[in-house]
Amino acid sequence: MEALQTPDRGLHLAVALVNTRTHDPEQLVSPAALRRFLLHHGELEPVDVDAADLAAMIAVRERIRPAFHVPPDAAAALVNDLLAAFAVRPYLSDHDGTAWHLHATRPDASWAEWAAATAALGIATFAAAHGFAALALCAAEDCERVFVNPAPRRVRLFCTPTCASRTRVASFRARRKGESQEGEQM
Template sequence: MQFNHDNMHGVRLAESLVNMLADGPWDTGTLQGLLASHLFRSPRVTPAIHDELREWAVRLRAVFAAEDQEARCAAVNNLLAAGVRRVFLTTHDDMLPHLHFADASETLVERVRAVTAGGLAIFMTEAAGERLGVCAWRDCSRVFADTSRGGNRTYCSVRCGNADAVRRYRGRARSG
């Protein structure tokens, strides 16, 4: 399956926000840097914004952790209802026409909610409701959006996959 990587901005931001929860402390500096790296211009994160986005990240996690396609669709629909006020087609910066789920006049929290909810919805349609998950390594709670050709990813990273393979190998060696 081929993904349009121009549409991946929102799903990658959702993935990053959820993984901030998994990685430990949710601090303002890291959040501000993350938003800047996802092209939010001069994001000023106040304590209120910090708390609202942390709460939103918890809601985003439900999409990645959903048990099946129906639950995942329901979780995305909940995000769309809470995060998207309008959708519009636009061109700017020499880009082809594309969808926007928020405009520049909205608050930082509103824009993050809209971009992540809309991005997850687009990804879900391109991935037939699949390809989102939580790392299978028991010591990891990071999430991922699988854009691999085969679509059978179960770990957030090669490191976690290798760690789990070593654990399984050692378990077999001990019992053998």
């Protein structure tokens, strides 16, 4: 398992992992899909995973998900529980000829343990700097994606411009439909 290569890597991993299950089809459907996910998020070969790794990663994902929409005290407790269960005192490593980098899990940690510790540390670091209000669930009714919003005024409500536009168009059409129905009744 690779290290925390940048301070926000853990946060990006948490968001991406949670967003593998939304109203869209499940993305982590096989060990091969989990392997692709890990490689896409910076892990280096060898990435060997099996069905047990997949099940454990999905369980970790579901443990992390509430951090994006529960009250701050509950989110902090959730993150602290993950850190207590999976993280160790960080240490530097240059294993396998890599450059020095930080590890926050045991050397023999599973992929799910690594993801839980890395994501929890990323969320904790981000929340300490920006508050838990900066972790958000998309406001679109038909979206379950989560995102982070470090902007001080927190004006962002949607995960993407696509969700924002789709919501605005639906609202506009509903208003227009309501106006036309009122006009017909007169």
